[in-house]
Amino acid sequence: MALSTVLETPGAGFNFENAARNVALQGLLDGAQTPKPLKTGTTIAGVVFKDGVVLGADTRATSSEVVADKMCAKIHYISPNIYCCGAGTAADTEKTTDLLSSNLSIFSLNSGRNPRVVMAVNILQDMLYRYHGQIGANLILGGVDCSGNHLYTVGPYGSVNKVPYLAMGSGDLAALGILEDGFKHNLELEEAKELVRSSIHAGIMSDLGSGNNIDICVITKKGVDYIRPYQESEYKDKRNIKYRYRPGTTPVLTEKVIALKLEVVQEAVQKMDTA
Amino acid sequence: MHYEAVCKGGASTGYFVYTTRRKRIYKRNSRGLRSQLKDSVPVAGLCPQGAYGVQDSLRSGFTSVKNELLPSHPLELSEKNFQLNQDKVNFSTLRNIQGLHAPLKLQMEYRAARQVMAVRPIDSPFPLTFLFLYSPLSVLMKGASVFQIQRLPFLPSSNLALDTLRGSDECIGFEDILCDPGQSEVMGEPHMMVEYKLGL
Numbered sequence: 200m201a202l203s204t205v206l207e208t209p210g211a212g213f214n215f216e217n218a219a220r221n222v223a224l225q226g227l228l229d230g231a232q233t234p235k236p237l238k239t240g241t242t243i244a245g246v247v248f249k250d251g252v253v254l255g256a257d258t259r260a261t262s263s264e265v266v267a268d269k270m271c272a273k274i275h276y277i278s279p280n281i282y283c284c285g286a287g288t289a290a291d292t293e294k295t296t297d298l299l300s301s302n303l304s305i306f307s308l309n310s311g312r313n314p315r316v317v318m319a320v321n322i323l324q325d326m327l328y329r330y331h332g333q334i335g336a337n338l339i340l341g342g343v344d345c346s347g348n349h350l351y352t353v354g355p356y357g358s359v360n361k362v363p364y365l366a367m368g369s370g371d372l373a374a375l376g377i378l379e380d381g382f383k384h385n386l387e388l389e390e391a392k393e394l395v396r397s398s399i400h401a402g403i404m405s406d407l408g409s410g411n412n413i414d415i416c417v418i419t420k421k422g423v424d425y426i427r428p429y430q431e432s433e434y435k436d437k438r439n440i441k442y443r444y445r446p447g448t449t450p451v452l453t454e455k456v457i458a459l460k461l462e463v464v465q466e467a468v469q470k471m472d473t474a
Numbered sequence: 475m476h477y478e479a480v481c482k483g484g485a486s487t488g489y490f491v492y493t494t495r496r497k498r499i500y501k502r503n504s505r506g507l508r509s510q511l512k513d514s515v516p517v518a519g520l521c522p523q524g525a526y527g528v529q530d531s532l533r534s535g536f537t538s539v540k541n542e543l544l545p546s547h548p549l550e551l552s553e554k555n556f557q558l559n560q561d562k563v564n565f566s567t568l569r570n571i572q573g574l575h576a577p578l579k580l581q582m583e584y585r586a587a588r589q590v591m592a593v594r595p596i597d598s599p600f601p602l603t604f605l606f607l608y609s610p611l612s613v614l615m616k617g618a619s620v621f622q623i624q625r626l627p628f629l630p631s632s633n634l635a636l637d638t639l640r641g642s643d644e645c646i647g648f649e650d651i652l653c654d655p656g657q658s659e660v661m662g663e664p665h666m667m668v669e670y671k672l673g674l
C-alpha cells in the first residue's frame with residue numbers, strides 16, 4: 200500500500216515548483232528556446248500640461264518577431280483620476296495594474312476619497328521591489344488629484360522618478376527626443392496632445408517593437424478623455440472580426456417550391472398539468 | 475524553547491506571565507525547502523515525495539541533491555519568509571515607538587488567531603475580536619487556551635481573524651489570487667494529519 204504522507208499545503212501566492220523543471224528543460228532542449236512571454240516592445244509617453252496630464256501609447260504587442268496584438272490597450276485604468284501606461288511583459292503590466300486598481304478602490308471605498316497618485320506609486324514600488332525585478336513592468340503613472348497634476352515612472356525593480364514629461368519602452372529614445380525638443384511648462388491641451396502624438400509617432404517610426412495605432416488619454420480635474428485610437432496607422436488592413444452580409448447580397452437566380460405531403464399516422468393528446 | 479514575558483496588562487493592574495513552548499516539528503514523509511517558523515535557513519527534506527517513498531520522476535524530475543538543498547528560484551526563499559520578515563520589522567518598529575507592551579499584545583493576539591497546535595482542539599463560541607475588545611487582558615491570559623480558534627488541520631480555514639489583525643483584509647495581493655488554498659485540489663488524509671498535529 201502506498202505510504203500516506205502528511206500534506207503540507209502549498210502557501211498562497213507564487214508557486215516555484217516548476218522553476219527547477221524549467222531549468223532542466225532548457226538544458227535538455229539544447230539550443231531551442233523555451234516560449235517567450237508576450238512583451239510589449241513599446242513606446243509610451245506622458246506629459247504634464249496646464250490642466251492635467253496627457254498619456255500616450257502605441258498599440259502593438261510583440262511575441263519575439265511576430266506581432267501578437269495589433270490593438271493592444273496599453274493605457275490601463277487605475278482609478279477615476281489615475282491612469283497607467285505599461286511597458287515590458289504584457290501579462291505582468293496587466294496583472295500589476297489590476298492589483299493596484301483593486302487596492303486603490305478598496306481604499307477609496309473605505310475612506311470615501313479619490314486616491315492620490317503618490318499612493319499608487321508607493322503601492323507599486325513596494326510590490327515591485329518585493330519581487331526584485333522578476334515582474335517585468337515598466338510603468339508610467341499619471342493622474343490628477345487634490346495636490347496637483349503628477350507624472351511618475353516606476354521601474355521593474357521599484358525605482359521611482361517624478362518628472363514633467365516622460366517616455367518609456369523600447370521606442371523611448373526617439374520619443375524622448377521629440378519631447379525634449381517640444382516640451383514647455385504649462386502647455387495648452389491641444390499642444391500637449393500634439394506633442395505626445397508626435398513623440399509616439401517618432402517611436403513607432405524608429406522602433407520595430409512599436410507600431411499600429413496611437414492611443415491618447417487626457418486626465419484633467421473635470422474627467423478623463425480616453426481616445427482610442429487617436430491616430431490610426433496608414434497600413435491598416437480591411438480584415439473584419441465578423442463578416443455579416445445583408446439579406447439580398449447574393450442574388451437569387453431561381454426558386455422552386457415542393458410541397459411536402461405528410462400522412463397523419465397516429466394522434467395522441469396529453470393533458471398538460473397547469474396547476 | 476521557552477518564552478517568558480512579564481509586563482503589565484493593559485486595563486488591569488496585575489502582572490502576568492505568558493509562556494509558550496514550541497514543539498519540535500519533524501516533517502515525516504515530506505520534502506523540499508520547509509523553513510522552520512523561527513529560522514530563515516532552509517531545512518532540506520530527506521525523504522523523497524511520492525508513493526512508496528520513491529522519487530516521482532514524472533512529476534518532479536530526476537533526483538538531484540542540489541535541487542533539494544538550494545532554492546530553484548531566486549525569489550523562493552524571500553517569498554517564503556516575506557510575511558515573517560515584515561512582521562519582524564513591524565514589531566520592532568512598534569517596540570521602538572510604543573514600548574515593549576505593544577508588540578507583545580499583538581503577538582499574543584496573532585498566536586491565538588492562527589491555526590496553532592494546541593492540546594485540546596476546542597471551537598470557540600465567541601468571536602475573538604469581541605473578547606479582546608471588551609475583556610481585561612489578565613482574564614484573557616488565563617482563558618487563552620480555551621478560547622483559541624481551532625480548526626482540524628486538514629480543513630481549510632479562511633484565516634479571517636488573522637487577516638483582520640494584520641490589516642490584510644483591506645489589501646489584495648498575489649497571495650489572494652494565485653494558489654488559493656481554499657481551491658486546492660488535494661487534501662491531506664484526515665487521520666494522518668490529526669495524529670501528526672497532536673504528536674501521536
